Amino acid sequence: MDLEFSAEEIAFRDEVRAFIAENYPAELRGKQDEGDDLTKEDFLSWHRVLAKKGWIAPAWPVEYGGPGWTATQRYIWSEETARADCIRIMPFGITMVGPVIYTFGTPEQKARFLPRILSGEDWWCQGYSEPGAGSDLASLRTRAVLSDDGTHYIVNGQKTWTTMAQHADWGFFLVRTNPDAKQQEGISFLLIDMKSPGITVRPIITLGGEHEVNEVFLEDVKVPVENRIYEENKGWTCAKFLLAHERAGIAGVAASKRGIEKIRDIAMTEMDGEKPLLANPFYRRKVAELEMDLTALEFTELRTLANEASGKGSGAEANVLKIKGSEIQQRITELVLEAAGHYGAPYFRGFGEGDNEHPIGPEWANRAAPSYYNMRKTTIYGGSNEVQRNIIAKMVLGL
Amino acid sequence: MDLSFTETQDMLRETLARFLADTYDFEARKKMLTRPEGRDPGIWKALATDLGILSAPFAEEHGGMGGGTIENMIVMEELGKVIAIEPYLQTAVIGGNALKYAGGAQAEALIPQIIAGDAIIAFAYAEPRGRYDLARIETTARKDGAGFVLNGHKAVVYAAPWATHLLVTARTGGSGAERDGVELFLVDAKAAGITRRDYPTVDGFMASEVYFENVALGGDALLAGGLDLIERLVDDATMAVCAEGQGAGRRLHELTLAYTKERKQFGQPIGKFQALQFRLADMMVEAEQIESMVLMGTLKLDLPAEERKAAVSLAKAKVARSLKFIGQNAVQTHGGIGITMELAAGHYFKRTTMIENQFGSPDHHLGRYEALTLPA
Numbered sequence: 001m002d003l004e005f006s007a008e009e010i011a012f013r014d015e016v017r018a019f020i021a022e023n024y025p026a027e028l029r030g031k032q033d034e035g036d037d038l039t040k041e042d043f044l045s046w047h048r049v050l051a052k053k054g055w056i057a058p059a060w061p062v063e064y065g066g067p068g069w070t071a072t073q074r075y076i077w078s079e080e081t082a083r084a085d086c087i088r089i090m091p092f093g094i095t096m097v098g099p100v101i102y103t104f105g106t107p108e109q110k111a112r113f114l115p116r117i118l119s120g121e122d123w124w125c126q127g128y129s130e131p132g133a134g135s136d137l138a139s140l141r142t143r144a145v146l147s148d149d150g151t152h153y154i155v156n157g158q159k160t161w162t163t164m165a166q167h168a169d170w171g172f173f174l175v176r177t178n179p180d181a182k183q184q185e186g187i188s189f190l191l192i193d194m195k196s197p198g199i200t201v202r203p204i205i206t207l208g209g210e211h212e213v214n215e216v217f218l219e220d221v222k223v224p225v226e227n228r229i230y231e232e233n234k235g236w237t238c239a240k241f242l243l244a245h246e247r248a249g250i251a252g253v254a255a256s257k258r259g260i261e262k263i264r265d266i267a268m269t270e271m272d273g274e275k276p277l278l279a280n281p282f283y284r285r286k287v288a289e290l291e292m293d294l295t296a297l298e299f300t301e302l303r304t305l306a307n308e309a310s311g312k313g314s315g316a317e318a319n320v321l322k323i324k325g326s327e328i329q330q331r332i333t334e335l336v337l338e339a340a341g342h343y344g345a346p347y348f349r350g351f352g353e354g355d356n357e358h359p360i361g362p363e364w365a366n367r368a369a370p371s372y373y374n375m376r377k378t379t380i381y382g383g384s385n386e387v388q389r390n391i392i393a394k395m396v397l398g399l
Numbered sequence: 400m401d402l403s404f405t406e407t408q409d410m411l412r413e414t415l416a417r418f419l420a421d422t423y424d425f426e427a428r429k430k431m432l433t434r435p436e437g438r439d440p441g442i443w444k445a446l447a448t449d450l451g452i453l454s455a456p457f458a459e460e461h462g463g464m465g466g467g468t469i470e471n472m473i474v475m476e477e478l479g480k481v482i483a484i485e486p487y488l489q490t491a492v493i494g495g496n497a498l499k500y501a502g503g504a505q506a507e508a509l510i511p512q513i514i515a516g517d518a519i520i521a522f523a524y525a526e527p528r529g530r531y532d533l534a535r536i537e538t539t540a541r542k543d544g545a546g547f548v549l550n551g552h553k554a555v556v557y558a559a560p561w562a563t564h565l566l567v568t569a570r571t572g573g574s575g576a577e578r579d580g581v582e583l584f585l586v587d588a589k590a591a592g593i594t595r596r597d598y599p600t601v602d603g604f605m606a607s608e609v610y611f612e613n614v615a616l617g618g619d620a621l622l623a624g625g626l627d628l629i630e631r632l633v634d635d636a637t638m639a640v641c642a643e644g645q646g647a648g649r650r651l652h653e654l655t656l657a658y659t660k661e662r663k664q665f666g667q668p669i670g671k672f673q674a675l676q677f678r679l680a681d682m683m684v685e686a687e688q689i690e691s692m693v694l695m696g697t698l699k700l701d702l703p704a705e706e707r708k709a710a711v712s713l714a715k716a717k718v719a720r721s722l723k724f725i726g727q728n729a730v731q732t733h734g735g736i737g738i739t740m741e742l743a744a745g746h747y748f749k750r751t752t753m754i755e756n757q758f759g760s761p762d763h764h765l766g767r768y769e770a771l772t773l774p775a
Binding site: 338376 | 527528530532535554555557575576599600601602606608663664665666674675730735737738740741752753756760762766
């Protein structure tokens with residue numbers, strides 16, 4: 001065992017660092033510094049840089065366009081992008097539907113969709129949850145009926161919590177193709193063109209004032225049968241694969257490290273009496289406790305990556321990473337809100353886009369409460385933490 | 400000992416609760432927030448003239464009902480149940496108490512205006528660099544003949560955009576966080592030299608950054624009492640927001656409980672799952688403790704300063720911790736819908752979260768309690 005990076009790994013890290021420094025879009029950096037809302041084009045600007053370099057999909061096999069990195073290189077990559085405060089790459093194409101397509105798709109499907117995911121030409125969204133099917137995803141009711149001639153499905157139903165659907169070109173949907181089968185057995189995995197007639201996207205505004213999620217209504221939407229991934233009624237296999245597949249990144253370790261660094265910076269400049277807030281023994285202890293838990297999470301993730309290569313492990317890795325990672329992300333926002341003091345209250349976003357007024361109080365404080373509110377989502381989405389515990393109890397502990 | 404309410408107090412609560420149930424449902428509140436002034440001024444006027452609520456905490460000789468802190472507690476609790484955005488805390492509790500404690504011509508003139516709903520008072524005490532230390536202020540009131548000249552910047556002054564008067568803390572002398580030289584002034588909100596930057600707050604109120612540039616004050620603007628008076632007012636206000644938190648926290652628990660009975664997953668109401676039953680039970684335990692601490696702190700407001708401060712700090716820290724537990728678990732139990740603007744629960748969560756740190760975070764209050772009561 002060796003915790004130190006090898007000479008090759010250090011060289012790789014330096015290469016990554018230099019690449020980010022030279023190629024991260026300056027305009028995007030400026031907007032992030034100003035705390036502006038990011039547009040679809042902003043997200044795509046960094047995506048395209050990475051696509052061109054061949055680094056957009058670190059976990060993909062080389063044959064489909066991945067860079068062929070080792071687990072350690074992928075770890076270095078996520079560390080360095082977080083360290084440099086790069087925006088996240090939208091996961092719906094690269095980390096979600098992409099692996100499903102290259103694992104379960106036909107050669108035609110791979111050729112048609114994968115290159116456009118890599119290039120960023122297609123923006124993807126996820127049509128899973130429904131108003132009546134949240135934690136109990138398998139009870140979903142959106143219905144797909146095969147046409148008499150077998151060429152297409154007609155889809156009717158409603159999806160919800162569809163992140164960034166307002167920008168999406170394509171969506172991957174779980175739909176019910178056999179209403180008579182046992183819950184998980186009658187579900188299929190469909191790729192749906194979001195410009196299809198019959199699709200309506202309606203925004204849901206969250207507590208911080210953000211428009212991230214949407215309701216998606218499907219009314220007699222025609223979906224060609226060649227857009228179905230894997231066999232009919234076997235969509236749950238794809239869904240399960242997707243849930244278990246993306247372990248790296250699920251914990252958000254690198255981003256949380258960056259979050260704690262920001263807290264340290266904030267608490268060094270924010271004064272509490274004659275001293276910086278970070279000298280306040282109560283606040284200081286909370287930062288230390290957060291770092292303790294994040295370190296435990298980080299080494300859990302490293303163990304998980306190591307075990308993945310050798311096929312060993314507890315079987316509960318993804319669940320542990322999700323539970324602890326989401327809790328830590330929330331605690332970071334709690335400490336930022338606490339640091340903001342009185343300036344946690346102003347709702348600066350209310351002035352609307354393109355507003356050039358200077359912020360109220362310290363710049364970082366204006367997003368403190370909205371992100372605290374918003375990040376409550378992390379213990380709810382992607383399989384709520386209750387569901388994660390259910391999975392551990394049932395699948396791993398056999399209770 | 401007697402912990403029961405009088406008939407008059409019960410009646411006050413019922414009258415107000417009935418009125419708020421009619422006027423302050425979730426949709427009506429949402430509409431108020433979208434109005435340009437950020438509220439419906441008609442409600443304040445109705446509270447004053449139709450219901451006489453604004454007279455509740457004032458003495459009969461000023462035209463009041465002869466109540467005090469208990470009446471304020473009752474009103475704040477009811478306002479909290481509907482997450483009302485009325486400036487009762489600022490006007491009747493802080494402003495009203497400042498006038499009561501200071502007495503004199505100012506009180507004679509202004510209390511009847513408060514009762515009539517014509518005066519709204521905002522409390523300008525926080526500063527950009529002061530955090531929760533009431534004495535760490537840089538705003539100055541320089542003596543000038545018989546009066547004063549006010550200069551400085553006050554931060555996040557709730558209700559300032561609506562205010563007819565401002566209560567402003569400022570230094571007539573001293574520096575840093577020295578106790579001496581900190582005084583309280585009653586200032587006409589329209590006085591020359593005052594500018595404001597107004598904004599909404601995350602919990603639905605309106606607030607302002609308020610700037611004073613050579614604002615000329617008469618000698619009678621000074622409400623004598625110094626930092627002792629200001630600390631008393633803030634302790635009163637702290638217990639009032641705790642009472643508001645009690646109302647909001649209790650309602651949030653009820654909303655969550657109702658949701659667990661109607662929301663079905665895995666073929667049954669989610670309230671049938673033991674994990675959620677325990678959570679809902681724990682939330683109730685916290686709600687009960689909030690109610691206890693609100694009563695404890697409120698009843699000790701008239702004790703000597705050190706005992707009062709210790710009691711208020713314990714109450715506030717506990718209420719904040721319990722509200723955090725209730726708020727976070729309410730959202731978690733609702734799932735995604737709890738994080739949206741679409742259900743009332745999320746709006747309660749936004750307000751209870753702000754109450755946690757209003758007039759001092761749990762760390763601040765536990766620190767103050769330790770300093771007052773534990774040997775070094």
